Amino acid sequence: MISKSILIKNARVIDPSQNIDATMDILIEDGLIKSSGTNLKSSSEVTIQADGLVACPGFIDLHCHLREPGFEEKETIASGAAAAIRGGYTTICCMPNTNPPLDNAATIDFVRKTAASRSPLITVLPVGCITKGRAGKELTDMSEMADAGCIGFSDDGSPVSNSQLMLLAMRCAAGLEMPIIDHCEDLDLSHGGHLHDGWVAARLGIKGIPSAAEESMVARDIALAEMTGAVLHLTHISTRGSVEMIRSARARGVKVSADATPHHLTLTEERIIASPMQPDAPLIYDTNAKVNPPLRTALDIEALVQAINDGTITSVATDHAPHASEDKLCEFELAAFGISGFETAFAALMTLVHSGKIKLATLISLLTCGPAEVLQQEYGITGTLKPGVKADITLLDVNREWTLEKANMLSQGKNSPFIGQAFKGMVTGTIHAGEIAYIDKSVRTSK
Amino acid sequence: MERIVSPNEPKLSTAGQESLPPLSIGLWRHRNVLDLDDFLSDEIALVFEIADGMVEVLARDVKKVPTLRGRTIAIMFYEPSTRTRASFELAAKYLGADTVSLDSAKSSVAKGESLIDSLRTLQALEVNTIIIRHPCSGAPYIAAQHLQTSVINAGDGCHAHPSQGLLDLYTIKRKFGDLKGRKVVIIGDIMHSRVARSNIWGTRSTGLHVVLCAPKTFIPQGMPEMLEKCGLDHVSIEHNLDHALEGADVVMPLRLQKERQQSGFISSIREYVRLYQVNGERLKKAGPDVIVMHPGPMNEGVEISHDVAYCNSSLIEQQVTNGVAIRMALLYLVSGVRN
Structure with missing residues (x-):
């Protein structure tokens, strides 16, 4: 559906990058935002009647897993991209824990080219490995991967345990002015653990992963970033202790930012044994709620929400981690970690808006200008509706009620703890570079 | 308790072999026996x-x-x-x-x-x-x-x-009859013990007080909160075995798996024996009618001394039957x- 021009009429435009929250029109021409204002006149080819809808910059995800190459039974770049588009995303950054891992220019190039040819209606930006084979032994050729188009470096689920090597990695990344996207986990402390080391772990007789496993690495990597001047982005932060360290590091000027995931912001360890959909069911071991870092406690959620409201946490990342059904349909201790998150991120987070914990504009900033700050502008300015930038726009119906059903998910990974859950708030349209990537049938459009 | 004979109750044959006396399954509602947390x-x-x-x-x-x-x-x-x-x-x-x-x-x-x-x-x-x-x-x-x-x-x-939890409680019940105010001490690797967990659930609303006695390395971080959240207020945690044994009616050491030493949960078998072995000297602190139980298999000389395992108070073989x-x-x- 290639259109030279699109007019979005009467939307509530929320653009936190410009502090805009007003009802107006947006005109898109040649893939760029031409102008926005009231009563725009245009002979546009397509008009979207957006009365009652929110229009905001396209969502950006700093952390997802597309599984290709190597794990195509879990997800492909194409199926993951389709799910992301449905979730309102126009830019997604995929992690390098593929097989082979994205630890050289050729694999980075493979992801970019595959995405560009199969999924042209979304921008896919790969993250490269910090170490070869994600083995934590030798650094990758970072500058060559940067030239091939990676946007940062991470060993994600296999964090660099060797502190000296991490120091050197930060120096290299600092030289390239590129971020380290850091999964913080002390592997000795988390070894053999499958859920938060709290009362549910004690109840189930399964080894827990203590908050200290995350916090000790947050402390180490803040110290290294402070020493090296590297840009450090701490991803999927889950504990109160981490938040406090990040807050104080930012206050003294360390270049550290952080994201949290929709599931860590809305679910606790108790979700593993009790489904809100079946409160009276007997004890369950819900592998769909098994994720790393693990779902924590209500106190941690409170700290994460507070950190969002005081600007300590500036983005939300899905950590979309799709798995095949057999990876989850098994013993809890053998089940894979991860939640398929693209299609529920916005709706799950809307529960925080509807309950008054965060403002809608704050939520949108977490999904747009917050993550955009971590990305370099080399791949286009994102996260804003300023005239002249690439027209990435997401349309939202904040009051639309819907229920997540497995059969309707576009991701190959149906591993969601939200299956069966009723939501209020839905993504109703995704426009990428001036092209309609997705539009819900409820939205009136005319040609 | 009202007795309702289930229509699905197994038919008791009387022909040929000597049979059981007629038994009613009463209010039994469990298709499965998974744990004792849902047993009334x-x-x-x-x-x-x-x-x-x-x-x-x-x-x-x-x-x-x-x-x-x-x-x-x-x-x-x-x-x-x-x-x-x-x-x-x-x-x-x-x-x-x-x-x-x-x-x-x-x-x-x-x-x-x-x-x-x-x-x-x-x-x-x-x-x-x-x-x-x-x-x-x-x-x-x-x-x-x-x-x-x-x-x-x-x-x-x-x-x-759960079947171990039931047989333990059955053994205690047959010995003491009225359980109100009786003290059970479970000693050792609580963290890795399914026996301890089922015993905690099985003894709920029996009047028994259960003391979990272990080094701190063997108590899960979330255990106190779990006891509170699950309403298991008949259970307490004590790290000193001599204190735990005071006035005990049931003493139940758990098997110490020797690989725990390699993982650092205990510094040495010797240290464990020094602090947590149930032996004749320590058992003197227990109550006059104390019984000794063990889920088996025993490491004699580690969590339990030979003399205690085979003393008159030991019901370990009775547990098996x-x-x-x-x-x-x-x-x-x-x-x-x-x-």
């Missing part, structure tokens, strides 16, 4: 009442009764075990059931079949009851979730061992419940 006091009392009849059968010279004749019980062990396995197998055989044993090493598990597929196959083979032992916590719950067949948990990971009776009672009860 009346239900535990019913298990014990039926176990009393089974104890009588076990005392006979010819033990076999035809109660479960024609029923098939699958014994599926994914973890090495001799005692529990033999106990369940004999329980099934004494009741006249046919048994089929599936051993993880020899079965399709070795060929990479998933747990759910193995279970579905057993169900398709029309077995009546599946007894499962598995190294992963929660595995029997998967079985219960995916099958219509009755499932009995014979021990899952570090989570639960009671275990068969309890398992017979459970097999009898679940065989009367269909969906």
Whole structure:
């Protein structure tokens, strides 16, 4: 559906990058935002009647897993991209824990080219490995991967345990002015653990992963970033202790930012044994709620929400981690970690808006200008509706009620703890570079 | 408790063999026995009442009764075990059931079949009851979730061992009768013990006070919160064994797995023995009627001294016999419940 021009009429435009929250029109021409204002006149080819809808910059995800190459039974770049588009995303950054891992220019190039040819209606930006084979032994050729188009470096689920090597990695990344996207986990402390080391772990007789496993690495990597001047982005932060360290590091000027995931912001360890959909069911071991870092406690959620409201946490990342059904349909201790998150991120987070914990504009900033700050502008300015930038726009119906059903998910990974859950708030349209990537049938459009 | 004879109650044959006296399964509602957290006091009392009849059968010279004749019980062990396995197998055989044993090493598990597929196959083979032992916590719950067949948990990971919990409580009950105010001390590796967890649930609302006594390395971080959240206020935690043993009526050391030393949970066996071994000297602090129990297998000289294991207060062998009776009672009860 290639259109030279699109007019979005009467939307509530929320653009936190410009502090805009007003009802107006947006005109898109040649893939760029031409102008926005009231009563725009245009002979546009397509008009979207957006009365009652929110229009905001396209969502950006700093952390997802597309599984290709190597794990195509879990997800492909194409199926993951389709799910992301449905979730309102126009830019997604995929992690390098593929097989082979994205630890050289050729694999980075493979992801970019595959995405560009199969999924042209979304921008896919790969993250490269910090170490070869994600083995934590030798650094990758970072500058060559940067030239091939990676946007940062991470060993994600296999964090660099060797502190000296991490120091050197930060120096290299600092030289390239590129971020380290850091999964913080002390592997000795988390070894053999499958859920938060709290009362549910004690109840189930399964080894827990203590908050200290995350916090000790947050402390180490803040110290290294402070020493090296590297840009450090701490991803999927889950504990109160981490938040406090990040807050104080930012206050003294360390270049550290952080994201949290929709599931860590809305679910606790108790979700593993009790489904809100079946409160009276007997004890369950819900592998769909098994994720790393693990779902924590209500106190941690409170700290994460507070950190969002005081600007300590500036983005939300899905950590979309799709798995095949057999990876989850098994013993809890053998089940894979991860939640398929693209299609529920916005709706799950809307529960925080509807309950008054965060403002809608704050939520949108977490999904747009917050993550955009971590990305370099080399791949286009994102996260804003300023005239002249690439027209990435997401349309939202904040009051639309819907229920997540497995059969309707576009991701190959149906591993969601939200299956069966009723939501209020839905993504109703995704426009990428001036092209309609997705539009819900409820939205009136005319040609 | 009101007695309702279930329409599905197994028919007790009287022809030929000497049979059980007529038993009612009363209000029994459990298709599965997964843990004791959902057992009401009346239900535990019913298990014990039926176990009393089974104890009588076990005392006979010819033990076999035809109660479960024609029923098939699958014994599926994914973890090495001799005692529990033999106990369940004999329980099934004494009741006249046919048994089929599936051993993880020899079965399709070795060929990479998933747990759910193995279970579905057993169900398709029309077995009546599946007894499962598995190294992963929660595995029997998967079985219960995916099958219509009755499932009995014979021990899952570090989570639960309900038949052991029942036989322990039965042994205590037979000794003391009234349990109100009696003190049970469970000593050792609480963290990795499914026996301790099932005992915690089984002793709820019995009047027993349970003390978990262990080094701090063997108490899960979330244990105090778990006790509070689950309303298990009859349980307390104590790290000093001499304090814990004061006035104890039941002393139950747990097996210390020697590999825990390699993982650093204890510095040495010697240190553990010094602080936590139940020996004759320490047992003097306990109450006058104290009994010693052990879920087995014992490491004599480690968690329990030889003299204590075989002293007059030791009911360890009695536990083994009671275990068969309890398992017979459970097999009898679940065989009367269909969906």
